[in-house]
Structure formats: structure tokens, C-alpha cells
Amino acid sequence: MRVDEAFGCVRHAFETGRMPSAMIITGDIRGCAAELATQILQLIFCRGKAPPCGSCPACNRIRCQTAFDVVWIAPEKKSRQISIEQIRERLIHAVTQTSLEGGWKAGVLVGADRMNASAANAFLKTLEEPPPQTLFLLLTDSPQNLLPTILSRCLRVDLHADARAADAPWRGELLAILAEPLPPGPVSAMAVSARICALLAGMKQEAEERVKAEAQSETGLDETDEALSARISARYREMRQALLIALQDWYRDLLVLRTGEAGGLLRHPGSLEILRPRAERLTLAQALANIAAVEGIQRQLERNLSEETVFAYWLDRVVTGVESEKRA
Numbered sequence: 001m002r003v004d005e006a007f008g009c010v011r012h013a014f015e016t017g018r019m020p021s022a023m024i025i026t027g028d029i030r031g032c033a034a035e036l037a038t039q040i041l042q043l044i045f046c047r048g049k050a051p052p053c054g055s056c057p058a059c060n061r062i063r064c065q066t067a068f069d070v071v072w073i074a075p076e077k078k079s080r081q082i083s084i085e086q087i088r089e090r091l092i093h094a095v096t097q098t099s100l101e102g103g104w105k106a107g108v109l110v111g112a113d114r115m116n117a118s119a120a121n122a123f124l125k126t127l128e129e130p131p132p133q134t135l136f137l138l139l140t141d142s143p144q145n146l147l148p149t150i151l152s153r154c155l156r157v158d159l160h161a162d163a164r165a166a167d168a169p170w171r172g173e174l175l176a177i178l179a180e181p182l183p184p185g186p187v188s189a190m191a192v193s194a195r196i197c198a199l200l201a202g203m204k205q206e207a208e209e210r211v212k213a214e215a216q217s218e219t220g221l222d223e224t225d226e227a228l229s230a231r232i233s234a235r236y237r238e239m240r241q242a243l244l245i246a247l248q249d250w251y252r253d254l255l256v257l258r259t260g261e262a263g264g265l266l267r268h269p270g271s272l273e274i275l276r277p278r279a280e281r282l283t284l285a286q287a288l289a290n291i292a293a294v295e296g297i298q299r300q301l302e303r304n305l306s307e308e309t310v311f312a313y314w315l316d317r318v319v320t321g322v323e324s325e326k327r328a
Contacts, residue, residue: 002159006157007039007040010023010036010157011043021127021130021136022130022136022137022153022154023136023154024143024154024155024156024157025037025137025138025139025157025159026140026141026157026158027141028141028241029111029139033141036157037108037139040137041070041135042058042059042062044103044104045058045070058101067106068100069099069100069101069106071090071094071106071107072108073090073091073107073110075110075114075234080114080230080231080233081114081115082111082115082119083116083118083119084118084119087115087119087123091109091123091126092122092123095126095130095134096126096131103133105134105135106134106135106137107134107136107137109136109138109139111140111234112138112139112140112146113140113143113145113146120146120150121147124147127150127153127154136154141241141242141245142298144295144298169202170199170202174196174246175250175271177192178247178250189312192312192315193308196243200243200307203236204236206239207235208232208236210235211228211235215228244298246268247294248291249267250267250275251293251294252291253279254278254279255284255290257275257276258282258283258284258287259284289318293315294318297314
């Protein structure tokens with residue numbers, strides 16, 4: 001779902017008095033997910049004639065993350081986790097108090113999947129009985145790492161990768177790799193894995209350069225401690241997740257075409273001429289299994305296994321629909 005589509009649905013719920021108390025927004029937590037969260041908060045806090053106006057003091061405070069009744073929580077300390085102290089002392093304390101402006105209160109968890117076990121359980125208790133006129137927005141690029149009990153109590157909104165990811169240099173290279181008619185098997189899987197890992201290596205370097213530049217700007221010092229390393233690691237995981245989403249979208253497109261749906265639903269419409277014949281060579285069961293296989297990549301990476309091994313293992317198990325293409 002695009003940001004504008006998702007916001008339209010939330011606006012309708014708000015205007016009809018059916019606003020959910022909690023939403024999980026999946027996507028780039030610094031990009032499309034953050035953009036949607038800002039728009040939703042501006043909608044409920046705006047004091048303009050046609051909310052969200054985007055220019056009133058309330059909308060400006062939302063944009064700057066300085067609104068009186070909105071608490072922003074993000075991973076801190078060396079562990080880059082959201083701690084129970086953050087949940088209890090900042091989030092829960094704030095939303096259980098009277099609104100300073102006499103209206104809504106909101107809590108935004110940026111990287112909600114980074115809550116440690118104690119923090120997640122503490123948050124769950126508040127989520128089960130939220131105070132009136134309170135909204136929780138959980139931004140994550142790894143919803144599978146959230147407690148199932150939290151997932152079940154939230155409205156989930158899945159966003160497409162934002163424009164920055166769509167224009168990223170690695171995206172074209174990834175699609176070029178996927179478009180090649182490589183036959184299945186361990187050797188080919190290892191070759192593809194090595195090329196994808198080369199893209200990831202470039203992302204690691206970019207993440208390091210960006211975080212160090214930000215740290216230099218923030219402190220005036222060239223930080224080299226564990227906290228900086230943790231920040232680099234967290235930023236890289238965000239960037240890697242964008243690649244995994246693009247990879248998953250490729251196999252989703254094959255499933256869409258295999259079910260006979262129109263090409264207008266594709267995430268990679270520019271690759272339609274390659275995707276369509278491949279989809280025709282797949283069974284529906286194979287197309288579904290492919291998506292499950294790609295989802296397995298994320299689970300294995302969370303266990304800190306070798307990226308090249310993980311990609312090779314799972315790509316060796318997907319059915320690409322290129323066997324007959326290779327023979328032809």
C-alpha cells in the first residue's frame with residue numbers, strides 16, 4: 001500500500017469515529033513509515049480548518065517531534081534496544097496523564113521490534129487497556145519480531161518501499177540479477193548469493209559513512225565507541241530490510257501474475273516482460289512456497305548467520321521458472 005492510500009483509509013476511520021487505538025506501520029522507519037506516522041498525527045492534532053493543514057503550530061510541532069502530547073520512543077544505549085525504562089517512565093507515564101491540550105495523546109515507537117522482552121510485556125499491558133483518546137503507532141521493518149499478542153491487538157498497515165528505496169542504485173542491480181535466466185542448483189544459488197552480498201557490502205559502507213557524518217555533525221567529534229558501532233549496525237539493518245522487501249516483491253509479482261491478476265498490481269512493473277513467462281511456468285503452490293522461502297531469509301539473518309550462506313540456502317530452494325527459458 002502506498003502512503004497516500006494508507007492515509008486515506010486512516011482519515012476515513014478518524015472522520016467516522018472508528019479510529020483504532022494502535023497501528024503497526026511496516027516499512028522504512030526513517031522513510032515511508034515515518035511519513036505516514038507524521039501525517040496521522042497531524043490529522044488528529046491539527047487545529048486548522050481542513051486537517052491536516054500542515055502549517056499550523058500543532059502540525060509544525062508534530063513535524064519537529066516536539067508536540068506536547070506525543071511521545072517518540074526509539075532504541076537507545078549500546079544495545080540499540082527499547083528498554084523497559086523508556087516504556088514505563090516515558091511512554092506509559094505520558095499517556096496515563098491528562099492531555100496538556102485537552103485532546104488526543106499519542107506514543108510513537110520507532111523500531112518497535114527492538115523492544116526487549118521486558119519492555120514488550122510492559123507495553124502489552126497498556127495496549128490491552130489503552131487510555132481513552134490515545135493512539136499508539138508502532139513503526140517497524142521487521143514485524144515478525146514483535147510479540148504475537150502485540151500484533152493481534154494492532155491494525156497493521158504494510159507500506160511499499162518509499163521513493164528513496166525505489167531510486168537506490170542497488171535496486172536496479174538487484175533486478176538485473178533476478179532477471180537473468182540462471183538455472184536452479186547450489187552453484188547458481190551461490191553465484192547469485194555472492195552478487196547480492198556484494199550489494200549488501202556497499203550498503204554497509206554507505207551506512208557507516210552516513211552514521212559517522214551524522215555523529216560528526218551532532219557532537220563535533222569522530223566517535224569510534226561501541227555506541228557508534230551499534231548505530232551503524234542498526235542503520236545497515238534498515239537498509240538491508242529495504243533490499244529484502246524488494247526481493248520479496250519480485251516473488252509476490254510472480255504470484256500475482258500466476259493467479260491471473262493484471263500487471264497493474266505489480267511492484268516491479270518495469271519487469272513485466274520477464275515476470276509474465278516465468279509466472280506461467282510456476283504452479284500456484286510453487287509461487288506461494290517461493291514467498292515463504294524469501295521470508296525465511298529474514299528469520300535466518302536475525303540469528304546472525306552468514307549472509308552469503310543464508311541467501312544461497314534459501315535461493316537454492318526457490319523455483320524461478322527459468323529452467324525452460326534456459327533450454328530455449
